[in-house]
Amino acid sequence: MEIFHIARAADWEAARRSGSYTVSTLDRSLEEEGFLHAAHRDQVPTVFTRFYRDAGVPLVLLTIDTERLGVPWQEDQVGDERYPHIYGPLDPKAVVRVQELTRDGGTGSFTTLFVQEMLVRVFLALGVMLLIALGLTLGRQLDVSWAPGGGALAGLLVGGTAFWLVLRRRG
DSSP states (O other), X not given: OEEEEEEEXXXXXXXXXXXXXXXEETTEEHHHHSSEEOBOGGGHHHHIIIIITTOOSOEEEEEEEGGGOSSOEEEEEETTEEEEEEOSOBOGGGEEEEEEBOTXXXXXXXXXXXXXXXXXXXXXXXXXXXXXXXXXXXXXXXXXXXXXXXXXXXXXXXXXXXXXXXXXXXX
């Protein structure tokens, strides 16, 4: 059976290096909580919305094969639903898939995320080049020797700043 756990990407990387994952949930350890919180696949969006939406750090979704767990686990009643809980440290070898979570808590394939990111960067770069060409063209209209270079530089500065701001805002 597969169960799921949302983790900070940095916590997961540290666990891969150390060989043991002990973060129960945001800012709560296995020692404090007594178990690691997990969820069934259909419960992940609710868990994300309730606890992780405003985490402000990169998150990953761990897919855990319960047959590879070296510690007990069980489903416990929480309100009206049953959630899986892992009663001990998670061995990274029990994790069969790690997916980056988007800002809205969804997962996408690496290829999809890569292609989307590359398309954004290509279109931003084309915009910068168009601003440089526009600055160069307008600079040529002036009867001053430095105007074409100055226009191209102005286009580069405006376009480069816009490029940087868009990428910074995307996180």
